[in-house]
Amino acid sequence: MAGLPVLTAAETRAAEAAAIAAGTSVTALMDRAGRAVADLAWRIAGAHYPILILCGPGNNGGDGYVAARILGERGAPVTVAALADPTTDAARAARGGWSGPVVPLAAADPAFLVIDALFGTGLTRPLSAEVEAALAIPARHRIAVDVPSGVATDDGALLGAVPRYTATLALGALKPAHLLQPAAGLCGRLFVADIGLSASASVETVVRPVLAPPSPADHKYTRGLVAVVGGAMPGAARLAASAAAHAGAGYVLLLGAGGGGLPDAVVTRPADVLPEVVADRRLGALLVGPGLGADGAAPLAAALRAAAPLVVDGDALRQVTPEALADRTAPTVLTPHDGEFAALFGALPGSKIDRARAAAARADAVVIAKGADTVIAAPDGRVRVADGASPWLSTAGTGDVLAGIVAAQLARGLAPLAAAETAVWLHGEAARRAGPAFVADALVARLPAALGAAL
Numbered sequence: 001m002a003g004l005p006v007l008t009a010a011e012t013r014a015a016e017a018a019a020i021a022a023g024t025s026v027t028a029l030m031d032r033a034g035r036a037v038a039d040l041a042w043r044i045a046g047a048h049y050p051i052l053i054l055c056g057p058g059n060n061g062g063d064g065y066v067a068a069r070i071l072g073e074r075g076a077p078v079t080v081a082a083l084a085d086p087t088t089d090a091a092r093a094a095r096g097g098w099s100g101p102v103v104p105l106a107a108a109d110p111a112f113l114v115i116d117a118l119f120g121t122g123l124t125r126p127l128s129a130e131v132e133a134a135l136a137i138p139a140r141h142r143i144a145v146d147v148p149s150g151v152a153t154d155d156g157a158l159l160g161a162v163p164r165y166t167a168t169l170a171l172g173a174l175k176p177a178h179l180l181q182p183a184a185g186l187c188g189r190l191f192v193a194d195i196g197l198s199a200s201a202s203v204e205t206v207v208r209p210v211l212a213p214p215s216p217a218d219h220k221y222t223r224g225l226v227a228v229v230g231g232a233m234p235g236a237a238r239l240a241a242s243a244a245a246h247a248g249a250g251y252v253l254l255l256g257a258g259g260g261g262l263p264d265a266v267v268t269r270p271a272d273v274l275p276e277v278v279a280d281r282r283l284g285a286l287l288v289g290p291g292l293g294a295d296g297a298a299p300l301a302a303a304l305r306a307a308a309p310l311v312v313d314g315d316a317l318r319q320v321t322p323e324a325l326a327d328r329t330a331p332t333v334l335t336p337h338d339g340e341f342a343a344l345f346g347a348l349p350g351s352k353i354d355r356a357r358a359a360a361a362r363a364d365a366v367v368i369a370k371g372a373d374t375v376i377a378a379p380d381g382r383v384r385v386a387d388g389a390s391p392w393l394s395t396a397g398t399g400d401v402l403a404g405i406v407a408a409q410l411a412r413g414l415a416p417l418a419a420a421e422t423a424v425w426l427h428g429e430a431a432r433r434a435g436p437a438f439v440a441d442a443l444v445a446r447l448p449a450a451l452g453a454a455l
């Protein structure tokens, strides 16, 4: 199943221009947008609770005036407060359709529901104190039209004090700000209104994969042999190996990190058999990095020579170069958090999406840039962004678990981008099922159930 498309501001404008060229007017697009806003507001506030609509000068404000008209027609108590007069033809027409009063922003009173239609994709500069004060007006619920005013559409940065929203109604398609932090954390529940735009997007959301159970012909090697390289902190490699075993791998081999509560089914071998394992044609995927320690040069060099798909995680990401990774011929997946990403690729410009994409091209590898807003990028420019990750994932060992899940997906034959996307989804689903304050071992225990939800 394909994920939801994610469009930048420029891509959204291009999709809008294409819709207009195909015969739809801006007014028609604005009408659909405003109607979707009104429908969502109606579900939250109904006919009896006061609704305040904050309208800006552009088309985002235009959407707000359309919503005001429709909610007013339905009998809802609506007040409109405007920053300035409309500056676009479509917004002027929408303003003309609202027959109620329009007060200055500074005169707006608290309401049950505030609808923020101040700025959308056209925000170009930081918020003024007047706008920040209006956004902070006390309200039980807030809806953002398209994006919360004050967030940068393309990278999720904040250009002022932005409150927390009950819901954000993305118009036409999701934008990066809905998924990238810090903006994503303020959006509340995300809705996407179909206003008739169509565009092909290289960026999509991560969605639940559709996995196949083993067939009668499968055996442990066809299910996938995963080898995990241990190191200075063997617990991390054990966690990764256990995760691979619980994420569907047929056979898991752990090198140089035996002991401690491992499933007996995980086979432990001494570290020095790595060259032999790397040469084994049955090897489905190799994982190096969890708990490797600072002097992992020798095992890392051996791992890079693997003809099987390779996952590079943790300490290994600080001891390898993008060039050495790009020299590999078999697929490679990297799983850096922010610090490891910066150590490997330096300070790249642009949004997290731009940075992950540039890194993937440079290392010729799929990059899983982890965090509260995990971004997966492939060397060909395709990107997948996860949304709604459990905040409880920010605990020791969850990265080792993810690396093990990725290795299991590669070992069973998924292409690297699909393996990464599947792994991120399984990891997120296991976390959701684990609830609050779990330890990474409990995440591993939830993996079979998470996998079951994708069969």
Ligand SMILES: NC(=O)C1=CN([C@@H]2O[C@H](COP(=O)(O)OP(=O)(O)OC[C@H]3O[C@@H](n4cnc5c(N)ncnc54)[C@H](O)[C@@H]3O)[C@@H](O)[C@H]2O)[C@@H](O)CC1
Pocket (backbone or CB within 6 Å): 012, 013, 015, 016, 029, 030, 033, 056, 057, 058, 059, 060, 061, 062, 063, 087, 088, 118, 119, 120, 121, 122, 123, 124, 125, 126, 127, 128, 145, 146, 147, 171, 172, 195, 197
């Ligand atoms: N793209 C589409 O297909 C559609 C877009 N629509 C709406 O149009 C929006 C984009 O409209 P616009 O391009 O007119 O842009 P906006 O309405 O987001 O804002 C642009 C206006 O705000 C001013 N402005 C920008 N930053 C400011 C700041 N910090 N302080 C004060 N003023 C500031 C600009 O000078 C300009 O007048 C979308 O977010 C969406 O809500 C919908 O009406 C329908 C269809």
Ligand SMILES: [K+]
Pocket (backbone or CB within 6 Å): 060, 116, 117, 118, 119, 120, 144, 145, 146, 147, 148, 149
């Ligand atoms: K807005």
